[in-house]
Amino acid sequence: MSYNIADEDQELLQLLRRGSQQAYMAVYKKYQRLLFLYAYRKLNNQEEAEDVVQEVFISFWNKCETLSPEVSIAGYLYRAVRNRALNIFAHREIESKYLESLDNFLDQNQESADSLIRERQIAALIAAEIDRLPAKMREVFELSRKGHLSYKEIALELNISEYTVATQIKRALKILRTKLGACIFLNLFF
Structure with a gap:
C-alpha cells in the first residue's frame, strides 16, 4: 500500500481536530516556507509576507478543531494566504486613494492660503492709495x-x-x- 501526502495531511488534520500541538508543528514545518514564498511572490514585500503567513497559521490553529474532515490542509492554507494578500492589495489601494486625496486637499488649501494672502495685500495697497x-x-x-x-x-x-x-x-x-x-x-x- 502506498502512502501519499494527502493521506499524511488527513492524519494530521484528524490530530489537529483533537488539539494536537505536535500535528500543528508538523503542518507548520511542512508549509511555512512554501506559504512564505507564495505570499512573497504575491506581495513583493518580505515583512508583509511573513506577517501574512504568521496570521494564517494563527487563524488555522484557532479554527483547526472545527475544520471539516474533508478539508485539504494545503488548499486551506494557500487560499487563506491568497485572501489575506488580496486584503492587503485592497488596503494599499484605499491607502493610496486616501494619500492622493490628502495631497489634493493640501494643494487646494495651499492655493487658497496664497489667494487669501494676495487678496489681503491687494486690499492693503488699495486702502493705502485711497488714504x-x-x-x-x-x-x-x-x-x-x-x-x-x-x-x-x-x-x-x-x-x-x-x-x-x-x-x-x-x-x-x-x-x-x-x-x-x-x-x-x-x-x-x-
Missing part, C-alpha cells in the same frame, strides 16, 4: 464705495452738486487705476 487721495475726494469716494450711497445721497450729505460727486469719483478712479495698475499686476503675477 493718499485728497481729503474731499477721499470722502466722496468712500461714501460711494464703502457707504454704498448714490451720487444724489452723497450730494445731499456733503451739500455739493451731483455733478461734483460724479467728477470727484471719476478723478479718484483715474488716480487709483494709474497708481494701482502696476502694483496689482505685479502682486497678482509675481
Whole structure:
C-alpha cells in the first residue's frame, strides 16, 4: 500500500481536530516556507509576507478543531494566504486613494492660503492709495464705495452738486487705476 501526502495531511488534520500541538508543528514545518514564498511572490514585500503567513497559521490553529474532515490542509492554507494578500492589495489601494486625496486637499488649501494672502495685500495697497487721495475726494469716494450711497445721497450729505460727486469719483478712479495698475499686476503675477 502506498502512502501519499494527502493521506499524511488527513492524519494530521484528524490530530489537529483533537488539539494536537505536535500535528500543528508538523503542518507548520511542512508549509511555512512554501506559504512564505507564495505570499512573497504575491506581495513583493518580505515583512508583509511573513506577517501574512504568521496570521494564517494563527487563524488555522484557532479554527483547526472545527475544520471539516474533508478539508485539504494545503488548499486551506494557500487560499487563506491568497485572501489575506488580496486584503492587503485592497488596503494599499484605499491607502493610496486616501494619500492622493490628502495631497489634493493640501494643494487646494495651499492655493487658497496664497489667494487669501494676495487678496489681503491687494486690499492693503488699495486702502493705502485711497488714504493718499485728497481729503474731499477721499470722502466722496468712500461714501460711494464703502457707504454704498448714490451720487444724489452723497450730494445731499456733503451739500455739493451731483455733478461734483460724479467728477470727484471719476478723478479718484483715474488716480487709483494709474497708481494701482502696476502694483496689482505685479502682486497678482509675481
